Amino acid sequence: MRRRQGTIACALLACTLAGCGGEGAESFIDPSAMAQLREAVSKKPPMPDGFTARPEQAWRMPFGPADQNCRALLEPAGGHAPTHALTAQAAVSFQGDRLGEQAGVGLAKYAGEEAEEHLDALARARAACREVRTSTGTDLRLHELPVEDVGDEAVAARLQGRLHGYPYALDVVLSRVGDTIVSVVHTGMNDVDSTRTRKVVAAALAMAGE
Numbered sequence: 001m002r003r004r005q006g007t008i009a010c011a012l013l014a015c016t017l018a019g020c021g022g023e024g025a026e027s028f029i030d031p032s033a034m035a036q037l038r039e040a041v042s043k044k045p046p047m048p049d050g051f052t053a054r055p056e057q058a059w060r061m062p063f064g065p066a067d068q069n070c071r072a073l074l075e076p077a078g079g080h081a082p083t084h085a086l087t088a089q090a091a092v093s094f095q096g097d098r099l100g101e102q103a104g105v106g107l108a109k110y111a112g113e114e115a116e117e118h119l120d121a122l123a124r125a126r127a128a129c130r131e132v133r134t135s136t137g138t139d140l141r142l143h144e145l146p147v148e149d150v151g152d153e154a155v156a157a158r159l160q161g162r163l164h165g166y167p168y169a170l171d172v173v174l175s176r177v178g179d180t181i182v183s184v185v186h187t188g189m190n191d192v193d194s195t196r197t198r199k200v201v202a203a204a205l206a207m208a209g210e
Helices: 002-015 031-042 070-078 113-127 195-207
Strands: 086-096 104-109 132-133 139-143 152-165 166-177 180-189
Touching: 031 104, 070 104, 070 113, 070 152, 070 166, 070 180, 104 113, 104 195, 113 139, 113 152, 113 166, 113 180, 166 195, 180 195
Parallel strands: none
Antiparallel strands: 086 104, 104 180, 132 139, 139 152, 152 166, 166 180
């Protein structure tokens, strides 16, 4: 158990130091904040029934190149949050017991008021993202996903359609808790239970100390 968590933590630290997920030379690593996030994602969160108790490696987008705005919306949950003024970052995933079910959680801490600025930019990306289409049979359309009382502010959407030709759905919720952006994706074949999405978001907010 300790070895597995250590492997995850080291991979996340290397990703952060490398500036994964975009430009942002002004980012810097706060060792205390990094240790805090590493500890937060290593603990057993209050995930909904049916999810694995132990965190696994960060979630990965299951499709290739997509619209820049759609990628910006989804990348933070996989440990690729905007890097400008980033001070710490960690991401994990959990397997669910439903068909194709997986939850990805990303935490990204920022200096100053940059978390608020980044969430505003992510809201604009969400407004501009219409669909994800690839030549391999992926055609996902964006739909509204209402969210209430999630952190200080939140942005959410559902992508639904076909992934490599198979029915697929994905909920994405990005929220801000003070100086931290909490990112969640919840996937499933055919459909995604929005009630379980809300429970996953609640578990992610608990990781962030909300």
